[in-house]
Amino acid sequence: MNIFKNRPLAFSLLVFLSTQFILSELSPVIKAVMLAVSSVGFVISILLRKRFDLITGAFGALIFAVIFGYAAFNIFNTAYPCDNTVRNAEYEIYDISYRSDDIAYFKAKVKSLDKRKTDFKVSFTYYGDSYAIEEGDVISSELKFVEFEEKDPSFDERRYYASIGIFNSAVVESDFRFEIKENVKHPFNGFLEAVREKAGSVLKKYTSKESLPLLLSLSTGDKSTLDASLKRDFSRLGISHMLAISGMHLSILINCIFVFTELMKAPKRKAALISVIVTVFYILLTGASASVLRAGIMLVIMNSSLFLRRQGDSLTSLTLAVFLIILFSPSSVYDIGLILSFTSTLGIIIILPSLMKLTEKASERIGRVLCWMLSGICVTLGALTFSLVPMIVYFEEFSLAAVLTNLLFGHLVTAILTLIPILICISWFELFALGTGFVLDILARAVIELSRYISGFEGLTISCAYPFVFYGLILYLIGVAIAFVLKKRGALIICYCSWFAFICICLIVYNAGFGEDARFIYSSYKNNDAVIMRHKDDCVYFDFGNISKSGARAAFSLVNSEALASETDAWVIGAYSDNCLASVRDYINEKYIASVYLPTPGSKEEKIIAEEILYYADKAQTDIVFFEYGKSFSVCGASVYISKPLSESRNNVYSAYIDFNSRSCAYYSRGYFEYSDDGFDANTVFLGSNGVSKDLYVSPRIECDTLIIESANKVISDQIKADKRIELSDKRSFVNYN
Template identity: 25%
Template sequence: MKRLFGTIGSTYLAVLAVAFFLPKSAVFLLAAGFVITGCGIVLAVKRFETGKTMLLAGISAALAVVSIFLYRNYIYQPVVDNYSDKEISFKGYICDEINIGSKIIVIPLQTEEINGEKAEVKINLTVYNDFEAEEFDCVEGRLFVSAHESENLISKGCFLSASQDNSFELRTTGEKHFSLYSLAVNVRMKCKSALTKLLNRDSGALCKAILLGDKYGLRKTYKHDFQRTGTSFLIVVSGMHLSVLCGLINILLKRTKISRLPRLIIFLVVVIGFSAVTGFTRSVMRAGIMVILAYCGDVVHRKVDSINSLGIAALILALPNPFVVGDLGVLMSFSTTLGIVLWVPKIIGFLTRVLHICSVKLKPLRWILNFIVNLIAVSVSAALWVMPILTLFIGRIPLLVVPVSIITSLIASLILILSVIMLALYFIPFISVLAKPIALLLNVLCGAHLNINFFVASIPFSSVKTEKLYYFIWLGVTCALVAVGYLIHAKKKYVVASILISAFVLGTGWSVQVLTDTHPTEIYLKQTYRGLTAGVSKDGSLSILCCGGNGRYNDDVIDDLYAYNSVIDNAVIPNRVNYSSYLTMLEEHFDLKNTIVNQKYADEISEDADFELSENSRISFVLNSGTVDEVMNIDGIVYQYLTIESRTLLFVPHYGDIEKLPVKYRTADYIIMDYVSYHAELLSCHTLIYTGQQNKRYDKNAELLGEISDKLILLKNKTYIFKIQEGR
């Protein structure tokens, strides 16, 4: 069989990803694996070539489901059960780079002992104040840990987490933990320090993301620009970066007479070194495995099939840890690489024929045309193949991803090459001054890269939301058509028919959606340890009723709100409790049009408000085409009563007193309450959403809250979204 490992590896990884993100589909996937295996056996007995492929794919799918089940239940879950939601004493060391944000410090810890017994567990400790420690310091102390909420971190081995919200004691022992990995991290830190010194803030952050995979310092607005344009894969350290680096080295080695084996050793050192400096990012490891296999084939005078290499890389990464598919960078890396392998040769051949490049007699012009054709082919293939991954995770289709990626991929490649050259010059004594002219050029290129993404992201309908059912139906049909085409070695007629069927399904789904969509108003609620963020959205508009909570959830809140819009039409800051300080956060990440602030606390807010609501006053304004918000300041407490289509919603803030609220506002379809209000028995509603702390006051009034509502919903450190539309 020509592509044995390609079939096994790609099927195994794809099924793992589905089983990881949709655990309830495991039974269906297992059954599908057995059915495909059975069909493959039948076809193989009848000597159909497709039968062997189906047989391997079915077995691989079944094994993927079994492996992720075993890993989840016998490796991951026991760690969570043994140590989460408990206070532990431990000894260990700081095992990776400490990430320092504007308000938090994230310290990755590797334990050697837990409660006096040997145990190797990784813990992410989030600290909200200064803490003096360095990478690979030996530490000990007490922590109250909990199961981590992010499965992306689970995929990287961080099974547990702890934060300053819980009591902890951490101290360094004055010793250092030494490893080859620690040396690589030190090199990485020196590179980051050099980039910070040589470049301005935004350029340095972009170079760190492209060269080192460190997106921590990149402004969130820029991160969302990359998401909206669909070019996030350009700032994920992946095969493109390693390929560019190996390409430069290969050009230099061609001018020498080094034989194949020493050349393989050089590339092996480069791959391992680059992987270590980038923190052994799995997308880089994938590329490194493929590069090593390619040069190994060169040594033994055999051409290695790229899809087989990709399958081998998938198996090497996923067999030890099936949760590797929880890393979005891994899925993006494999998806773009598969697209490049399958499509690039065909696109290059087509464009070469159309442009008659072979007939161009002027060699420099022919070289330029070939370079442009290669760039277009790689950009188009990578952008289109990564689009399903991005839209599934980000919830948007970036309509302009192809033209943007063609332009920005060239700039990203130049940034990568110049960054490597600049750092090489900077670390060489006596000639480090030569790095400064390159730094000036990098500032220009980085600025252009960021501005292009910002401009495209700000274009109306540059990306559209994909939360509708028809999109997922279209995606499933398209994937099925591609899989069938691969199995039957489809010719031109099948490809054309598949494109027409796919377009018909998408167009029909969109048309039905447009005709039947009632454009509901969405209410977004994010409850955190110390507050609530509430938003109202309809048809791309976004308004905020209140915003506050624990700083550790800032990123989640910003990401969620960005899914609705980058513009906030209205923002109401009702009181001082965990709300006023967030206005600065909103100003930094969003285009904030109108702010209404409780006058009582206006002097505590660093930003100027558009309107200050004085005590015992009321204003009414339109949030969107179907929503009116009445904002009332009664004795310094700001209440909000929303009329949404034919439904009503009352937001009662901290320390609200219902006895002071006019009678006509005490009854609503929905009530949001972040504290058990005084005289709450006067309220009446269909649905009561309680977002406050479940403390002694709540316990005392829990029965009352159930009596004044038909349905009581309790939120605790989670997101809740519900829709309101006419007649429902």
């Protein structure tokens, strides 16, 4: 049996892998039903003895998938109860996730704890010098297991850690016993770290500081210095996969090696051996993520067929590679990176050959340049054919510009990834290194500036949380299924007519606003709650403080009422602190007012937070951001004046008046309200955040369509409502809730 090209084996593995990915989201009852049905189908297929290799293999793979799923997660999912019990443990630090002066996050492997072996995430509250902890340190301390934090609504921390086999989160508090016993770091890990540092130092020497974070992310997978706004831009353009080390990066590197060996006229078997060695080293160097492992194992299998003089097959290699990953790391079924890598590669293998035949026939008529562009579009369409489903289900949004942006940025990133190893290899030759670094820096800056410019266009992404989008997705999948059943020339037309119909439905939903109700997001971090409510592409309300989820949902029902259903300008009045910044930094990236609640003036966090917020606001042309009282300045054409603090006890709470190019706005916080002498004109005004004082003064010159007053004191609300100075016509509405 040729294991390198065995379509029945590939089909069975495909059934196993698909079942494994689906099982991770299903309940135990559904798993039991799947096991029973597949067992019956397996027996029937044996009795009928028809298409034994495919049908019986498929049912056998289904049975194995369900049983393996049960067995693997009963073994690996060793979660400790979060009962605040202080335990004595000895563990080894094998990865540093994050650390600062106040807190540090590490990944640890238990060496001694109740005679159980498990990996876990451990957080160190500031106990001394957290920077003294290094990878490989064996630590003996007291700790207690806690729930995973949900500080960022856009990041599923529990799923992320589950994807790397971590089902526990522990904390070492400042008063717990703590001792670093020894360091058991393997020398080879030190060698890999030295290589990464050498690559980083070369890039730092020959490129600018603006492009360095992007180059480090593309070459070594180090995203610690990567700007959050760049990640947001890449996400809006549908190219965020380029920032993470994936199969694309490895494939480009291996292709460069094959081109080099061909120029040197080396035999194919030697070229294959070199590529295998480079593949293994690159996997270890970049941290062995699941998507890189998939590409690496697949390349090793394909190149091994050359040594054994067997014919290789991409589909068999792909399914076998992902099967081996899940077999040795069952928790990888939670890894969205592996799922997207698998589905996109599967789409390229199955769909791309038919598309390339069309381009070959059209190449003589349309010219080489257009044919080259069409080939790039075909690759992107092939990758999106199957990856579209997990992308929409997991991220709940879809980039309408993904096809074109992947074509544009794909070639730029390919050029960058080709030049990076060349620069590192010729870094000893100063003159050549300077020239290569200059070109590399220009390409990296072009990627950054282009992503920043294109992501500024409206309508690039569409939320898929609406029924019409899922109807379009179902229509698209039906079209793909029909195309595979027909197996004729017209099948491809049917497949991509359904793709076109899906895109049209997305555009209709976006432009017509079908199902565009407000969306509710609630998160809590260190007793600081954030409530974000969105209507269409606008954030219509944001608040921060000690907010219960039930109270937030009551506010959500208000925002989702008819009072805010009309077309309005974007606005939000609220406050947040540095503790909450991680939860909301991506939600101020629209065109609305953002008020800022900063740490105490003069503190070391103030400048960092203020500059970061100002950068986000300026990039998105947010109407207001302010961080220093007593001064006036301009942000995106809006004149901003920061008044004195409200009180001596709260000298970090500010109020401000903002004069826009075409409209005015006033900012209110904690019982203080300012307005201009020229009056106030806006569609909607929010008054109140955390308590409305009795001496609240509302200008009679305020003109607005909707006046919303938030207060926990009904008497005060009634007093404001009865104030004769507030004059609203019949066309305007007054909304009040307690």
